Amino acid sequence: EVQLLESGGGLIQPGESLRLSCAVSGFTFSTFAMSWVRQAPGKGLEWVSTVSPRGDSTYYTASVEGRFIISRDNSKNALFLQLDSLRAEDTAIYYCVKNWWDVTMRVPVIDYFDYWGRGSLVTVSS
Amino acid sequence: DIVLTQSPGTLSLSPGERATLSCRASQSLSSSNLAWYQQKLGQGPRLLLYGTSARASGVPDRFSGSGSGTDFTLTITRLEPEDFAVYYCQQYGNSRWTFGQGTKVEIK
Numbered sequence: 001e002v003q004l005l006e007s008g009g010g011l012i013q014p015g016e017s018l019r020l021s022c023a024v025s026g027f028t029f030s031t032f033a034m035s036w037v038r039q040a041p042g043k044g045l046e047w048v049s050t051v052s053p054r055g056d057s058t059y060y061t062a063s064v065e066g067r068f069i070i071s072r073d074n075s076k077n078a079l080f081l082q083l084d085s086l087r088a089e090d091t092a093i094y095y096c097v098k099n100w101w102d103v104t105m106r107v108p109v110i111d112y113f114d115y116w117g118r119g120s121l122v123t124v125s126s
Numbered sequence: 127d128i129v130l131t132q133s134p135g136t137l138s139l140s141p142g143e144r145a146t147l148s149c150r151a152s153q154s155l156s157s158s159n160l161a162w163y164q165q166k167l168g169q170g171p172r173l174l175l176y177g178t179s180a181r182a183s184g185v186p187d188r189f190s191g192s193g194s195g196t197d198f199t200l201t202i203t204r205l206e207p208e209d210f211a212v213y214y215c216q217q218y219g220n221s222r223w224t225f226g227q228g229t230k231v232e233i234k
Contacts, residue, residue, distance in 0.1 A: 116172065
């Protein structure tokens, strides 16, 4: 059974930093790309960032580029998101998500999100 | 980036009725890269359909998808009580992933 378990969320002041983690089990972690998707309170889903299966390529939505860093440790089946210079508009539930994109594709032609975690709430407020 | 616009924003229906949800893209996209997700209150999203019409594992056959180019549709043939939720379409292209704003299917 695929399991994605986020941790590290909490209440933080504007301008500060936070690191989210996601512990993964139930599939060969190093084979698949992974992503973070967020959802502001009462709002829809927003893709945040994706990392390739080997961790050598990363992608970000424009609003977090330069402030967030996605990374992974394939030896520990773990995904991370470093959130710096946090703003009130970053307040959201952050979901750890498994991509369909696997290691056989240098860049995916087809992709979607096939497994989701329960999410970790990040609240940015003074 | 491709923008996905879902309609209607809210669909009020009774159990047993048919639901038709629309997702329109700002430019043509590959039908292989259009997916639908279901999100129930207080839960994370769940993949329903990928490649426009392929059902994910465990998804009942009352859920179906169709469309091409810029217009895509999710149909639920006979609404069950557990189907009342929010539904999102999502596309992938050029190393960008985007979601529609969602359609809420509520009990009338």
